Amino acid sequence: MSADIQSLINRLPSLGDAVLVTLQLTLGGAVLAMIVALVLGFGSRTQSLWVRGPSRVIVEFFRGTSLVVQLFWVFYVLPVFGFKMEALAVGIVALGLNYGAYGSEVVRGSIASVPRGQWEASIALNMSWFHRVRRVIFPQAWALMIPMLTNLLIQLLKGSALAYYITLHDLNFWTVQLRRANSDTIFSYTVGLLVYFVIAYLLTWGMNWLEERAKRRLGRGTRPTLAEMFRTKPMVTSELPATTPSTAKGGLV
Amino acid sequence: MTTSTGTAPAIEFRDVVKRFGDNVVLDGLNFSVPQGQRITLIGPSGSGKTTILRLLMTLEELSGGLILIDGDPYTHEYKGDKWVAVPEKRRRVVRKRVGMVFQQFNLFPNMSVLENIIESPVHVLGKAKDEAIADAERLLDKVGMPEKRDFQTNQLSGGQQQRVAIARALAMDPEILLLDEVTSALDPEIVADVLDVLREIADTTDITMLLVTHEMQFAREVSDRVLMFDKGQIVEEADPETMFTNPRHDRTKAFLKAVLG
Numbered sequence: 001m002s003a004d005i006q007s008l009i010n011r012l013p014s015l016g017d018a019v020l021v022t023l024q025l026t027l028g029g030a031v032l033a034m035i036v037a038l039v040l041g042f043g044s045r046t047q048s049l050w051v052r053g054p055s056r057v058i059v060e061f062f063r064g065t066s067l068v069v070q071l072f073w074v075f076y077v078l079p080v081f082g083f084k085m086e087a088l089a090v091g092i093v094a095l096g097l098n099y100g101a102y103g104s105e106v107v108r109g110s111i112a113s114v115p116r117g118q119w120e121a122s123i124a125l126n127m128s129w130f131h132r133v134r135r136v137i138f139p140q141a142w143a144l145m146i147p148m149l150t151n152l153l154i155q156l157l158k159g160s161a162l163a164y165y166i167t168l169h170d171l172n173f174w175t176v177q178l179r180r181a182n183s184d185t186i187f188s189y190t191v192g193l194l195v196y197f198v199i200a201y202l203l204t205w206g207m208n209w210l211e212e213r214a215k216r217r218l219g220r221g222t223r224p225t226l227a228e229m230f231r232t233k234p235m236v237t238s239e240l241p242a243t244t245p246s247t248a249k250g251g252l253v
Numbered sequence: 254m255t256t257s258t259g260t261a262p263a264i265e266f267r268d269v270v271k272r273f274g275d276n277v278v279l280d281g282l283n284f285s286v287p288q289g290q291r292i293t294l295i296g297p298s299g300s301g302k303t304t305i306l307r308l309l310m311t312l313e314e315l316s317g318g319l320i321l322i323d324g325d326p327y328t329h330e331y332k333g334d335k336w337v338a339v340p341e342k343r344r345r346v347v348r349k350r351v352g353m354v355f356q357q358f359n360l361f362p363n364m365s366v367l368e369n370i371i372e373s374p375v376h377v378l379g380k381a382k383d384e385a386i387a388d389a390e391r392l393l394d395k396v397g398m399p400e401k402r403d404f405q406t407n408q409l410s411g412g413q414q415q416r417v418a419i420a421r422a423l424a425m426d427p428e429i430l431l432l433d434e435v436t437s438a439l440d441p442e443i444v445a446d447v448l449d450v451l452r453e454i455a456d457t458t459d460i461t462m463l464l465v466t467h468e469m470q471f472a473r474e475v476s477d478r479v480l481m482f483d484k485g486q487i488v489e490e491a492d493p494e495t496m497f498t499n500p501r502h503d504r505t506k507a508f509l510k511a512v513l514g
Contacts, residue, residue: 120312121359121418125373125425126348129341135372139363218362219405 007182008191011174015195018174022199024088025160025170029095030153036100041107042133055104062101068162070094075166091163099156103149110145111137143214150207154200161196171195261324263288263429263461264309270317271304271485278304279485281318288323288428291455291462293472293493296482297508302465306431309463310353311344322347322429349378352427356434358414360406360421366393367402370421378425385424392420396450412443416450423454430454432464444468451475469513473497481505 043055062070071094075087085093114137122132161172175192179185262285271279278301286292294302307313308320311328317336320327327347329338360369370389374380380388393399396416406414415435422430432451436444448471455462455475466472472479472493479496481489481504489502497513500506 115359117355117357117359118361120310121355121361123312123348124310124351124353124355125421126345126377127373128345128377131376135376136361136363219407 004182004184004187007178007184011178011181014177015174018169018171019195019199021088021163021168022157022160022171025091025095025163025168026153026157026199026203028088028092029099029156029160032092032096033098033100033103033152033156034149036096037103037107040100040104041111044104044108045111059101059104062097067094067098067159068165070098071162071166087163087166087168090166091160091168095156095159099152099159102152106145106148106152107141110141110148113144114140139214139217143211143218143220146207146211146214150204150211153203153207157200157203158196171199261321262286263290263323264463265321265324266305266318267321268318269308269315269320271301271308271313272316277485279308282485282487284480284487284490286461286463289459289461290477291475292464293476293479294463294465294482295469295472295479295496295508295512296488300482301485302482303433306353306433306463306465309351309429309431311348314338322350349425350428351431352422352425352429353431353433354415354418354422354435356437358411358418358438360414360418362406364406365402366398366404366406366409366417369406369417370424373421374424389420389424392423393417395423395453396420397446410443411439412446415439415447419447419450419454427460429461429463432462432466434465434467436466436468467512469497469509481508483508 040055040059043051044059046052046055071091074085074094075090078084118136118140119132122136127136160170163170164172164176171192175188175195178191179188182188265285266282269279269282270277282301282305294305296302304313308315308328315329319329319331325347326339328344329336331337361372364372367386367389370392371380371382371385374385374388375382390399390402393402396419398413398416401409401413401417406417409417415438419435435451436447439447448468451471452475454460462475464472464476474493476493479491479493480487481496481500481502483504489496489500489505491500496505497509500509
């Protein structure tokens with residue numbers, strides 16, 4: 001065991017770099033995924049078939065193909081056509097497109113959950129489409145979509161471990177290196193699990209904070225105490241039905 | 254009040270058709286409302302009254318015919334023989350003259366009372382924020398709730414929310430105000446407060462008003478003219494006294510008997 005501890009201590013300096021790569025993949029992927037989700041989510045709602053058709057096709061394509069294959073495709077196949085990116089960029093693009101496709105269904109469903117009267121009142125006040133969405137519809141939909149986006153963000157974090165296969169020195173790579181150093185499979189992968197868990201927990205905590213803030217702006221919920229903030233479950237009863245990964249992945253209409 | 258053509262009616266429906274799928278709600282409706290008149294639409298549910306207001310607010314698309322506001326084409330126009338939709342950019346210019354209050358209030362929950370009222374004056378009309386706030390405070394005074402300025406909308410009762418919604422519509426300084434069953438969702442004891450506010454607006458402004466309501470006493474007090482609808486057609490049209498005391502048409506008699514008891 002002390003050999004294990006020694007190997008862990010030896011590898012601690014590189015843990016920071018590994019976590020940084022994983023965070024870059026996760027947060028970069030999440031930002032791209034959110035942009036993709038908004039574009040495709042709104043695109044799926046328009047009346048124009050020229051926008052809605054391609055949006056639906058892109059969503060179905062990226063949801064319906066394996067993330068690993070997408071990752072390899074961007075990394076190995078695109079350069080054949082002359083598009084060569086750094087491994088980190090490849091990871092962010094593949095994660096962003098894949099989870100953006102799932103996220104677009106969350107966006108679409110949440111926008112559809114905002115009462116029609118809100119659209120109508122904003123038309124009656126002569127707002128432009130963009131103004132309506134930005135100031136009235138999105139702030140309300142945002143509070144609804146955060147719990148489902150939290151699910152996707154955690155999944156994205158875990159999905160980022162695949163970046164190891166395109167040569168990135170992320171947390172997964174670090175775990176493998178640790179095992180190589182001490183040859184203790186149980187110890188090394190358990191440490192790996194724990195570090196992923198801590199990151200996921202912090203992300204959940206941050207998203208809960210965002211959710212509370214969004215709900216307070218809608219006049220629901222109160223400022224949470226510190227203890228409440230550290231709970232992984234949101235404390236304000238949501239008006240949405242309980243979310244499970246399956247609904248987050250597209251059951252919601 | 255500024256109008257482009259001066260003598261044109263505030264609202265004119267010309268052969269207006271509205272279908273929902275196979276269901277024809279309005280089938281060639283014609284009527285006009287002179288500037289400043291208060292018109293009440295009555296009739297059984299499904300007779301097309303609310304559809305008329307929703308068409309005027311562009312919440313529904315016309316299936317045929319024209320709606321003119323102050324003589325200007327609004328949602329559709331004829332280019333030669335072709336009946337075409339007016340682009341959104343031009344619709345917005347005309348829509349600025351029309352305001353609406355809804356049965357369900359539809360206040361924005363992500364904004365305070367004040368923010369609800371000033372949002373469009375500032376961001377759509379381009380009013381200075383200080384000026385918009387001063388106007389909003391004056392309007393909140395008028396609807397009797399100056400102390401609720403910074404409340405969240407869900408801290409208000411239904412009647413209070415509706416009075417804010419009225420202030421919000423007035424803040425856009427509309428020439429035409431559409432009132433769609435604005436007291437139907439309220440508790441009976443609160444209805445009077447909202448009607449008082451509307452009565453005062455009717456007395457102190459020259460806004461053209463089109464209202465759909467089941468408050469017959471109120472309709473009688475504020476309207477210049479009452480239109481009785483059935484199956485998308487005007488069956489009878491009269492001043493309120495005549496309509497409520499001496500209706501001619503059997504359909505109107507039956508309807509008023511059912512409503513007034």
